[in-house]
Amino acid sequence: MAVLLPLRFRILHLMSTKDTGVTSTEIMQELGSDYGKEKQFKKKAMEGHLISMRALGLIEVETVSIDEKDELITSYKISEFGTGRLKFLPQAYK
Structure with missing residues (x-):
């Protein structure tokens, strides 16, 4: 995959490959x-x-927690609407 997707589309694609939420x-x-x-x-x-x-x-937010440094950690997952947008990805990402 030589040509990179726009970052937000790539983030969406990444989330679609995970069973659980992901943090930044x-x-x-x-x-x-x-x-x-x-x-x-x-x-x-x-x-x-x-x-x-x-x-x-x-x-959408899956979980929110506080780490040992008292920083907020938010885990996100793809929404149903986001899953529908995956149809706009190039074939190489499907």
């Missing part, structure tokens, strides 16, 4: 080799992408 840290670990050099691929920007995707109804 897990997304960054999994997609870092492809998107790691992009300016939008930073922790704060990733949180913004996920908030926007949730507002659009593409993903």
Whole structure:
């Protein structure tokens, strides 16, 4: 897969392959080799992408917890609406 998908579509695709929710840290670990050099691929920007995707109804919150540093950890999963948008992905991602 030489041509990269737009990051938000790739996040949506990643979530569609998981049985449980994923955190922003897990997304960054999994997609870092492809998107790691992009300016939008930073922790704060990733949180913004996920908030926007949730507002659009593409993903939903699965769990919320507090880690040992008292930081909020949110796990997201693809929504039914988001699953319907996967039809717009290139064949290589289906």
